[in-house]
Amino acid sequence: xxxxxxxxxxxxxxxxxxxxxxxxxxxxxxxxxxxxxxxxxxxxxxxxxxxxxxxxxxxxxxxxxxxxxxxxxxxxxxxxxxxxxxxxxxxxxxxxxxxxxxxxxxxxxxxxxxxxxxxxxxxxxxxxxxxxxxxxxxxxxxxxxxxxxxxxxxxxxx
Numbered sequence: 001x002x003x004x005x006x007x008x009x010x011x012x013x014x015x016x017x018x019x020x021x022x023x024x025x026x027x028x029x030x031x032x033x034x035x036x037x038x039x040x041x042x043x044x045x046x047x048x049x050x051x052x053x054x055x056x057x058x059x060x061x062x063x064x065x066x067x068x069x070x071x072x073x074x075x076x077x078x079x080x081x082x083x084x085x086x087x088x089x090x091x092x093x094x095x096x097x098x099x100x101x102x103x104x105x106x107x108x109x110x111x112x113x114x115x116x117x118x119x120x121x122x123x124x125x126x127x128x129x130x131x132x133x134x135x136x137x138x139x140x141x142x143x144x145x146x147x148x149x150x151x152x153x154x155x156x157x158x
Contacts, residue, residue: 004031005040005117005147007138008047008127016156020127021050023155027125028058037064040117043071043091045084047127047135052091066096072113073102114138123148 012020028039039055041048052067059065069092077088092098101116102109114134118124124142128135128151142149 001038002031002034002036002123003038003040003121004036005121005124005142006048006051006126007042007114007117007124007135007142008051008152009129009133009135010044010046010048012046012050012127019156020152021054023152024051024054024125025057027150027152028054031123031125032058032062032065036122038066038068040068040070040121042113042117043069043076043088045080049087049091051125052095056091056094067091067094068097069095069099070113070116071098071100072109073105074100075104110134111137115141118142118145118147121147123150126151127153129153 039051041052041055043052052069055065055067059067077085080088101112111134114137118138118141121142124139124147126135126139126149128139130136139149139151
């Protein structure tokens with residue numbers, strides 16, 4: 001069983017969303033062909049949501065593939081807009097496994113979740129365009145743990 005985790009920014013610029021989705025779909029198919037069957041996301045808005053939705057689409061074609069959500073806390077979506085909460089609830093209902101690193105928000109739950117995504121993974125697929133925040137932290141942690149990192153931002157057209 002090979003495991004892939006995802007990390008990425010919470011906002012995806014509209015002008016690259018279509019290209020990023022196409023690139024992500026191609027990467028998911030290639031990973032599935034390499035034997036990856038477990039795909040972990042952190043349940044955040046933006047890239048995590050996109051990755052989760054695309055893994056669900058992959059699972060329709062490849063029933064052996066699994067979506068594993070690793071959430072920072074049970075109430076992470078409480079301040080999100082209604083549409084975002086509905087999409088999150090949909091993803092939760094379709095996930096094969098859901099784990100929370102904390103019952104409620106704590107100052108460290110996001111970093112704990114990010115490390116849990118990487119720990120035990122065989123590769124990390126990222127959408128990293130800005131050298132700051134949780135995405136940079138997770139990518140740096142993956143490299144420190146010698147988990148191969150694939151940054152889809154590098155594959156976007158100029």
